Amino acid sequence: MSAFALRSRSAEQSPNGLWPSDGNVFDRTCTACPRLANFLEEIRSKHPSYYSAPVAPFGDVNARLIVVGLAPGLHGANASGRPFTGDHAGILLYRTLNKFGFASAPVSTSKDDGLKLINCRISNSVKCVPPQNKPLPAEIHTCNRFLRAELQMLNRPTVLLALGSIAHNAVLRALELKPSDYKFGHAAEYPLANGHVLLDSYHCSRYNTQTRRLTDAMFENVFSRARSLIDDFLRGV
Numbered sequence: 089m090s091a092f093a094l095r096s097r098s099a100e101q102s103p104n105g106l107w108p109s110d111g112n113v114f115d116r117t118c119t120a121c122p123r124l125a126n127f128l129e130e131i132r133s134k135h136p137s138y139y140s141a142p143v144a145p146f147g148d149v150n151a152r153l154i155v156v157g158l159a160p161g162l163h164g165a166n167a168s169g170r171p172f173t174g175d176h177a178g179i180l181l182y183r184t185l186n187k188f189g190f191a192s193a194p195v196s197t198s199k200d201d202g203l204k205l206i207n208c209r210i211s212n213s214v215k216c217v218p219p220q221n222k223p224l225p226a227e228i229h230t231c232n233r234f235l236r237a238e239l240q241m242l243n244r245p246t247v248l249l250a251l252g253s254i255a256h257n258a259v260l261r262a263l264e265l266k267p268s269d270y271k272f273g274h275a276a277e278y279p280l281a282n283g284h285v286l287l288d289s290y291h292c293s294r295y296n297t298q299t300r301r302l303t304d305a306m307f308e309n310v311f312s313r314a315r316s317l318i319d320d321f322l323r324g325v
Contacts, residue, residue, distance in 0.1 A: 104199050106170060107144040113237045114144045114215070121227045124216040131166065131217070139169030142215035145238060146171050147205030152318045153190060153247045155181070156235070156255040158291060159214035159223055166217035170199035171210040176294040180307060181210075181251075188311045207318065211238060213258035228258060236262040245283030245321045247314045252291035259286060274302070275310055285317055 102108060109116035119125040132140045143160045160166040164175030172178030173196040185191035190208035214223040214231045239262050250256040256272040263280065270278050276288040289310040296302040
């Protein structure tokens with residue numbers, strides 16, 4: 089059995105859709121970034137009930153839509169242990185995923201709430217919560233090996249939806265593509281090798297939504313395009 093099949097089988101057996109700590113695509117014990125590891129230690133002492141560890145990808149192993157975010161939020165995903173669950177950004181994200189048929193419910197409350205992603209997976213550029221929600225370039229670079237391993241598993245055309253410029257650049261690094269050839273911009277779309285497509289959106293952060301840099305309609309338009317692309321994949325267009 090291939091390594092992909094082994095990881096797929098173990099991930100599918102996870103009752104809450106979170107990926108297992110296989111050391112390749114995801115490592116729950118990773119301490120490769122000293123600043124982030126020390127910050128997690130501080131959080132554990134202040135908030136012992138929080139998950140406070142690298143947060144695994146969540147969702148369908150064979151997804152045609154992979155949403156790539158920035159990093160876990162301190163009192164959101166870092167607390168719950170599931171991407172965008174408990175984060176303000178997750179309010180708009182999960183509502184929109186549900187509207188376009190990628191999630192079984194519009195609200196994400198905990199990693200054990202029964203919510204399922206449908207033909208969709210959520211991952212992050214950086215798996216550990218960073219101080220002030222700002223990972224350093226070296227930390228983004230170090231953590232990229234996990235995203236690279238995850239994307240190397242793709243074996244059919246997939247939409248890679250990057251939330252923000254950091255996620256956009258993390259996807260490019262993982263695929264060994266030149267950033268100068270793929271400029272980030274909201275609703276930007278780039279065809280990639282093997283039929284994959286890179287889509288961009290402003291991040292659905294509290295700041296972006298409250299300042300109206302990103303509106304619900306803008307966000308939904310990107311997911312509408314992702315839905316259309318995936319429907320074309322499924323029809324063999």
